[in-house]
Amino acid sequence: MDGSQTDPDELNQKIVVALHRDRGFALARFISADGVHLLESENRDYSPVTVEKDRKWQIVGKVLWWVRKGP
Numbered sequence: 001m002d003g004s005q006t007d008p009d010e011l012n013q014k015i016v017v018a019l020h021r022d023r024g025f026a027l028a029r030f031i032s033a034d035g036v037h038l039l040e041s042e043n044r045d046y047s048p049v050t051v052e053k054d055r056k057w058q059i060v061g062k063v064l065w066w067v068r069k070g071p
Contacts, residue, residue, distance in 0.1 A: 005062035015063040021056040
């Protein structure tokens with residue numbers, strides 16, 4: 001993760017680490033559309049979260065790469 005990359009204008013459609021004061025950390029796709037900022041989970045069972053309406057969210061940084069176990 002690159003903690004220097006937190007500018008919303010440059011993070012559209014990128015995977016980010018976000019921090020919520022009450023819920024903790026989240027890994028999600030950052031979506032910026034028509035001035036609205038959303039955090040969208042890859043798991044479609046979860047609805048996108050609007051970042052502006054909840055000032056408790058903070059973008060910590062952009063995910064550069066990750067390793068996951070294959071199927």
